[in-house]
């Protein structure tokens with residue numbers, strides 16, 4: 001047994017999920033250590049503007065088809081709750097945010113019909129959505145929402161981790177965890193070794209390395225981004241191609257991001273959209289990153305099978321900010337009170 005008192009919780013990864021969970025547990029009085037592999041905090045949203053979306057990026061009718069009416073509706077409700085809580089959290093942390101709303105554009109005329117139906121159903125459920133029929137976007141219609149929130153996720157992550165009960169260590173890539181005879185868990189990280197009572201893997205696409213079984217549930221998807229100078233022509237965020245491409249204007253820049261689980265023609269589509277929406281804007285940066293997604297595009301929260309006190313939060317996907325807070329809370333409830341997750345459960349109950 002270690003002579004040193006173990007930490008209550010070790011969080012692996014200082015992205016948004018890790019920061020949210022660490023902060024909630026620290027607020028409850030637990031001593032938390034956050035180990036981050038890279039030299040800085042933020043994960044995939046490092047240096048990115050973040051758009052927390054109301055609802056799912058795909059048309060509501062598609063969500064209903066895929067998940068059933070009840071689940072699709074619950075998901076919209078959760079994203080709405082997520083936004084309310086995010087706004088409160090940002091205010092509490094003194095971080096600026098703006099209710100910029102967003103515009104989802106139909107891909108073609110046949111999808112326009114789907115959008116009309118989606119808007120009608122969402123209105124029935126009481127959501128503040130408007131159907132826009134605007135020639136600027138071609139013959140297609142668009143669904144406009146107004147509550148979507150724009151903020152700087154990195155600022156939030158930094159602030160959340162500034163807590164008296166949290167120790168953050170960067171350049172501390174976790175290499176393995178091993179249960180000890182005394183019940184504590186030994187965590188070996190780059191040039192570090194520590195003991196803890198519980199471990200939370202919040203390490204995005206790298207989680208699969210620690211439990212190969214996760215590869216059955218979580219699929220890595222490649223996200224391509226082009227950053228343009230913001231010429232100010234389009235000011236509202238746009239969600240295109242059934243949620244596979246999003247366009248987020250923020251301060252001096254515009255982030256155009258695209259992803260596809262099949263990698264078919266996303267780069268081609270992204271260039272086509274760039275030509276259409278930002279024809280004369282200078283490109284400042286291009287980069288590629290990875291996120292994980294699960295079938296049905298819902299986050300994953302739970303205790304790893306056969307590994308008591310080792311938990312995971314993952315699968316936030318390309319629109320992770322729309323459910324990150326509720327997912328982090330589900331995990332905190334599990335860790336603190338053994339309350340099993342419902343919608344985001346890792347293993348079906």
Ligand SMILES: Cc1cc2nc3c(=O)[nH]c(=O)nc-3n(C[C@H](O)[C@H](O)[C@H](O)COP(=O)(O)OP(=O)(O)OC[C@H]3O[C@@H](n4cnc5c(N)ncnc54)[C@H](O)[C@@H]3O)c2cc1C
Nearest residue numbers: 013015016017037043044051174203204206316319320321
């Ligand atoms: C370019 C881009 C733009 C995006 N924009 C939006 C947006 O506008 N709105 C939206 O809703 N979503 C957006 N997303 C998606 C969103 O960023 C993700 O869903 C979310 O950030 C995932 O957070 P995470 O904490 O689960 O994972 P990550 O952000 O991947 O964080 C995981 C962290 O774990 C660390 N790590 C990995 N392995 C180890 C290890 N062994 N030891 C220690 N640390 C480790 C990593 O270095 C990383 O810091 C975007 C994603 C990308 C890539």
